[in-house]
Amino acid sequence: MKISINGLDKAFESRIKLGIMAALAVNQTLDFNSLKEFLDVTDGNLASHLKALEKDEFIRVEKSFVDKKSNTSYAATELGRKAFSDHLNALEKLIKGVAE
């Protein structure tokens, strides 16, 4: 676990990774193209961030075949959900701290 000093997860320093987790938090599974549309990013960019999240075991990849075409879907793992919600809590704490 790479936790930076204030409880924010290093993995979510990238806006795109944060976006992927946000989209997967409210959808059971999403395929590559849906993610691309919601986040408005390029193929290569999205693919590399997805790979990194997969390596952290924050997301799960589900390959299936639709009409003989391979279809890749992504889902958040329990670990990923927890990391995402911890990150949100840390953000909240920080902003509260700043406001006080």
Added chain:
Amino acid sequence: MNEEQDYIRDIAQIRAIMERSSKFLSLAGWAGIMAGLYALAGAYIAYEVLGFNPDELVYSSTNSSGSSFSLVQVIALASAILVLAMGTAILLSYNKATKRGEKLWNAIVKRLLINMAVPLLVGGLLILVLITKGLIGLLAPFTLVFYGLALYNASQFTYEEVKSLGLIQIGLGLLSAYFIEYGLVCWALGFGVAHIMYGIYMHYRYER
């Protein structure tokens, strides 16, 4: 306070993505208004031109009230209203989605339609059964009830207000099932007036 701005922007972005990826927000208020106008016109034609206003459960050609209407024409009229309303909704939603820089056909729309399809198909099949059994008085109430159930189901994936619209349709359907003679009036209220009011409200709340 640069950091603080960053955090707030992060959170705003998370919110936007969660909403965009879980709700269908391209439904145009005008679609509701137009659907309502088609329905009111249709109800008027059914009543005035085709003489359709069943006041009892079972329709027989030797009706006591002496009214007779062509069931085929009524069904054709209803189908025409449905196609018009759906076509308008698709067209307007397509325009709105394009304006928002989104595609109309995506994972959310698919989910929304699947959730609507189940009650609508069940209702449609049941209504076909009613027609074959001659229970014409129940047509209007059943279309209202099942359409309302479909909306209630769909409300999870689109604007929250769709839930109350669904409940209104269900309520009108149940009411008209008891007061058969008010079936066409309730149908005009549900598919016509409720759609128009809802469309105007949505247009002013979300699209101005």
